[in-house]
Amino acid sequence: MGNEGTAREKKRRGTFTSLSFSASLPGDVRGALAESICAVKYSSDPLADFRESILEVIRDGGVKDWEEMEELVYCYVVLNSSDVRCFIADAFLSRRLRRRDPHVSSSVLRADESFRHRQRSMKKNIEKLFFTCTRWQVEETIDLINCPYHYFCDSAYRGDYPPTVDLLVLLFAVSSFFSATAFTLREFSLRRSRTEPCIGSFKRRHLLPSGPIALPLVVLIFANGQRINTIFPLSRFGPALLQLVYFSALAFRNRAETDIKYGVLEASTVSGILHASLRLDSIILPYYTGLEALTESYFSGVCTSCVCRRDALAAGGSSAAYRGWSKTTVLIATALCSRMACRIVGEQKPALLIRLTLEGVSWLLIAKDSFGLMLVVVPQGSLPTTVVYAGLCALILLNFLRMGFNLSVSVAEKHHKKEIIV
Structure with missing residues (x-):
């Protein structure tokens, strides 16, 4: 037939x-x-x-x-x-x-x-x-004028997970965002205590994106993120999830009862952040490398992925808007380590000044990265991506407002105590 x-x-x-x-x-x-x-x-x-x-x-x-x-x-x-x-x-x-x-x-x-x-x-x-190409292989070429660099995809990721997996990751990300937002709003309360807030039998750290429960899940998600590419593609939304982890780690300090327990929690947070950033790079760098190979090259016709280029193809290309392993990651890890040092040796003036400086610079870098990502995704016209990064930027602005509010309250309390003493 x-x-x-x-x-x-x-x-x-x-x-x-x-x-x-x-x-x-x-x-x-x-x-x-x-x-x-x-x-x-x-x-x-x-x-x-x-x-x-x-x-x-x-x-x-x-x-x-x-x-x-x-x-x-x-x-x-x-x-x-x-x-x-x-x-x-x-x-x-x-x-x-x-x-x-x-x-x-x-x-x-x-x-x-x-x-x-x-x-x-x-x-x-x-x-x-x-x-989804993980390795681009360069071949020798005889046309050094028109095709000095000839590349083809040597290996690629396996097929995507079913949409159910993407839906579960999406629900996890949304719940993490609302958890961080709820605890940020709660920090506006005037009655602050040294004990860690709880919701029922769960302490705050167990519900945060940077906590001992959620952070290992984030690392696991990023480790398999190349195949999460249907409803919630991590090549687009992964940076927002990592930024949320950064935000949670800086905004909410662990309040463990003993120094040893506190040190273990902070060390695990630092380790989780470093692993998550490296895992995210394994998702977004192949994406941006493939994007540059597709848009800045022309097909040679030898195979489906064979392209000719004028310049060498670098990992991540020149259009990568974000990298997981960056100076922001290093500064946040250093700031968390300074918190551990201050908790163990005490918050003398030099140590306190170093910690506050590191935290302040880390906040500026988080804000810079988040708003930079926002400026990149808005011209693309994708409504879900715009909503995600707009929500992240709004959460960061809310936290800056919270820090300013708490600082003004602290200054007012000190001024009130001086008046009472006088």
Whole structure:
């Protein structure tokens, strides 16, 4: 059945052939076709521009011979792929049907929808391959002028987890955000105590994103984050989750009863933050590397992922808007270590000054990273991403307001005590 259908399709295409391609296509149009196809070799989305070029030539040149048309296009096409040949065939066939019989509009629409769907599917598969590639291999090339660096994807991640896993991660992230927000609002209370706040039988540290329960889950999520890529893709939302952990670790101090217990909790928090930042880099760096390989290169046609570049391809590319392992991570870990030192040796003036300085600089870096990410995602027009990073920025502003409020209350209390003594 499949062979008979193919034979009928070839026969139908053959009925549209009356003149040779060379005779039907003017020389200037033929030259324009060659120039247009050469130009789209350096386009970030060659298929879209290539399709428009082909349709324009078919419309203006009166192409009638499919076999020579296919042969000519195949010589210039950027992607040596059967999918590209199919979509050119559909475009040519739909245009010929439209010109030959104006009463077959439904068939034309179905043909147009077919190659559009195939084009979208092919583009999506190529993008997924590039974004999940873990290792780009460089090959020797003989064309040192046009293709000095030739890369192909040597290995990629396995398939994505089912959407249920993404949904669970999303619920965990939302609950962590609301937990941090609730405890931030609670810090506005005037009656402060040295004991750790509790909700029922749970202490605050057990409910925070940086606590001994949630932080290991964050590390586990990031360790498998390459396959969490459907409802809640961590390549886009992972930085927000790590920033939330940073926020929680700095905003809420552990209030353990003994110094040993306090030291163990802080040390585990520092270790968890360092591991989480490294795991996040294993998610976002391949994404940004693939993004640069896709947008700043052109396909060589040797394989699906084979690209030519003018410059060497670096890990993370030049467009990486965020990195997990950064100076922010190092400063936050140092600030937490200074808290441990002050708890053990006492908060003398030099030690207290160092701790406050480290915490202040860490807060500035967290705010800088969060607002920088916000400025990157807003122009993309994605509503979920914008909501996530806007909520993170609002939480940071709320915490700055909380710190200013508590500072003013502390100054007022000291002033009131001085008045009583006088």
